[in-house]
Amino acid sequence: MLSQNQVKHISALRLKKFREEFNQFIAEGHKLVTELMNSPFAIAGIYASSEWIMANLSLVREKNIPVFETLPGEMERITALATPSPVLAVVEIRPVYDQAVDSNGSLKGLNLALDDIRDPGNMGTIIRIADWFGIRAVFCSGSCVELFNPKVVQATMGSIARVPVISCNLAELLALKTGSQDDYPVYGAFLEGDSLYAQTLTDRGIILIGNESRGITPELERFVTRKIYIPSFGSSAAGKAESLNASVATAIICAEFRRNKF
């Protein structure tokens, strides 16, 4: 049975203000929680039904994580989901910048930079895509939806346990990287430019993805060394979709970067 203080603390973590104050976030569901348990994230506590605890006793003991049993109806008081799952974890936020760079501070491989992605579903889905396609790190502008928003965490489907996601000033990052010795190509996703299919795509660089409605801001566009677009197909008298969803565009672009390298 949960204490009033536990209910109050966990519920507070739905809000960014308290996530920042306590340096913790919540994750729910068997798959997501077990992936986090098997990752470098530290788990402050697990709140679960007796059935879940019995079924996962050896894992919980092995990891030495404090576990609290929730009675029927109690999960509804702490969950951020419309339909609660049998398990919720309170997880410590941790810095991951060092995973994204080598010992010189240089970027490694292929990276994403997200300029003002606002929709939590898009953000989580993009992290899942990054995981699938072996993207080294995801850099986010400060105006992006926060990584530890419960909707983002859930939409990553566990990929948050593996992909380094770093909030930073993208203009500074791009200025540094494109002006440095290890000159990095910066690809920008636009609705014009060069077709994604009509050029050589490198296995290192930064792919810049813009806001859902406004695209890439002019401030960042000036760092883009190659504008790329995804061609649409066919046409009808009735017109055409004007654009693709930001996460969908990211997926098609990442797949194409990797296509000849599988």
Add this chain to the structure above:
Amino acid sequence: MLSQNQVKHISALRLKKFREEFNQFIAEGHKLVTELMNSPFAIAGIYASSEWIMANLSLVREKNIPVFETLPGEMERITALATPSPVLAVVEIRPVYDQAVDSNGSLKGLNLALDDIRDPGNMGTIIRIADWFGIRAVFCSGSCVELFNPKVVQATMGSIARVPVISCNLAELLALKTGSQDDYPVYGAFLEGDSLYAQTLTDRGIILIGNESRGITPELERFVTRKIYIPSFGSSAAGKAESLNASVATAIICAEFRRNKF
């Protein structure tokens, strides 16, 4: 100013039961509403702020659509959105099956078949993807989320005005098409099979996409003539994303079918 009956009628259309009873659905936002006004859909009525009406007077007059002014605060009473937009349309549902087949009843070009897609965002996004990539028609199993659910309508971002979406028995459709003289290839998206990149993709056929968690049902799998999968890239000790979101997978597959044909 809206009447009580108008508020009651429009609010009722948030529910499938009343959409089926009245054969109408709602669409909101300038872009979506104007795209529907310029499409074969018949608009029963437009509910908008005086500013929107003034700015769009010639279009509204040209189309001869009944327009009702909403006073400040009234849109909140009829909207299905968290943040209401200045314009809402009540639209007549119409059958579109004839657009998907030629005069012999044969399918045309490349089509999608959705087996039990439940998430409204995925459904709407897939229709937007179909529009972008010139997919001829989207066939949906009866268990898919309903096309005219407000969240689906909004997620199509206007593509609902152009893409024929047909709810039908997929087993019957596939049995008919794969057994017919105009033998149609049926591609199925799986987590195994042939790499999407290691084969010739035709410009006609059906691409079958399965449920978000369970994939393609065995009942439909037997009609699949080519199992395709999207390879993941790289690996780490921490593991890998197990799958991609259904709409993301659809996008990558559609892009690859069209890649050499732009």
